[in-house]
Amino acid sequence: MVRRHGHRKQILFLITDVVILNVLYHVTFLLRFNTSVPVSHSELLSGGESPFIYFLLEAVITAAWILNGVLFRLYGERAREQFSQEALRLLRTLAGSMGVVFLTIVFTRLGITAYSRLFLFLFFGISAIGLILWRGSVRLNSRRTNDSRNILVVGAGKTGVRFFERLQANRESGYKVIGFLDNNGIASKVRPMILGKLRDLNKISEQHTIDEVVIALPTMNDTDLGEFVADCENLCIRVNIIPNEHYYDNSKILEGKMAAVQVGDIPLISVREDPLDQPVAKFIKRGFDIMFSALVLTLIFPIVWVFAAIGIKLTSKGPIFFRQERTGENNKVFSCFKFRSMRLAHRNEMDSIQALPGDSRITTIGAFLRRTSLDELPQFWNVLKGDMSIVGPRPHMVKHTNDYRSIVAQYMVRHFVKPGVTGWAQVNGLRGATETPAIMQQRIEHDVYYIEHWSFWFDVRIILMTIWKMFTGDNHAY
Secondary structure: OOOHHHHHHHHHHHHHHHHHHHHHHHHHHHHOOOOOOOOOOOOOOOOOOOOOOOHHHHHHHHHHHHHHHHOOOOOOOEEEOHHHHHHHHHHHHHOOOOOOHHHHHHHOOOOOOOHHHHHHHHHHHHHHHHHHHHHHHHHHHHHHHHHHHHHHHOOOHHHHHHHHHHHHHHHHOOOOEEEOOOOOOOOOOHHHEEEEOOHHHHHHHOOOEOOOOOOOOOOOOOHHHHHHHHHHHHHOOOOEEEEOOHHHHHOOOOOOOOEEEEEOOOEEEEEEOOOOHHHHHHHHHHHHHHHHHHHHHHHHHHHHHHHHHHHHHHOOOOEEEEEEEEEEEHHHHHEEEEEEEEEOOOOHHHHHOOOOOOOOOHHHHHHHHHOOOOOHHOHHHHHHHHHHHHHOOOOOEHHHHHHOOOOOOHHHHHHHOOOOOOHHHHHHHOOOOOOHHHHHHHHHHHHHHHHOOOOHHHHHHHHHHHHHHHHHHOOOOO
């Protein structure tokens, strides 16, 4: 079993921090001016400006907080530090935000005299205290609820034991070692915690919740390392390596992917660090998904539904919508919705056999829906629910995931992100049936490229290419 929750938690931290910051802004306003919102007040203004300049100030503070939060890595998923370090990051972020605010009001026509300096200093102090108390309360609650990430350490020698002892001494790190893998380990100090050998990874992942693996074998050769990393990624488990000169000098696994991360004060190397691993990137992508899918479901879906429903009912018996189990993020299975484009068949056949050119199961209206990709429109409901994204690797049937994961390189890497309604592989002609492992390999290469090169504008580009193909047609849409 695999549990990945750090991204959502850090995004929740960002949203909550912003909300608290804005609440404290109005609390400070109430303490200073006896009103919680900017209104006409003789004491409020010193230069005859509108009181609504304080709303503008609030917007600048919010934007500055998000910017500085990214700059000081306040929302970095892996920066699970001691509370004193976290508090220092909070103060740096707040100080940086106030610096941006002062520069903004100094270099605008308003000038520093347009605002109450006492209000600004009060806000800084109250925000510092309030945010630190909020983060401290979260720490205390995490200890009570045992909110921690489970780590499997590979190597029960001196390096692995030292890593384990450092985590034991720093329980605030939020990480918990559930056990070790070691091919020997007879004389290890942590022998009772050795769960098996390296080849037992699959079995142990079924018995335990594993968030990440930390490799603590100082001289693991590149071949074995590559195979083990592939095994971990095949289980949607992230891999970190305790660094030393051997890996820096000899390992090709780290080329182009290496990223420095930290568990408390312990430095690690992350084997795969993609753009969407950053909580802020996740926040931007999810926000766009919600807005875009809500617009499609409100403005476009009802019109298409009427015509699709009539056509489906006139050409075949059965429901308007088709629901199928697909593999999603972190190998989690979800129900994917489509307009039904085929005649009803045996459930096993529908869940295992892909559509082919001239497929007799496809109805007349179904052929049109598939050719224009309108059959995928109900998946915007999956996007709104959070099972999918607008752009990402297309979700595969569960059977195909089980069939291909062991024969196609990096197949399971595509499940490190949410599947998409459209994707980079699809707009490059790699849609439709995947009749051979070679065709599937091409699709996976495009999916991995998308994951490693994600940006907001890359998503926009894929969406525009998808719309273009909807109108011009796609030979692989059948």
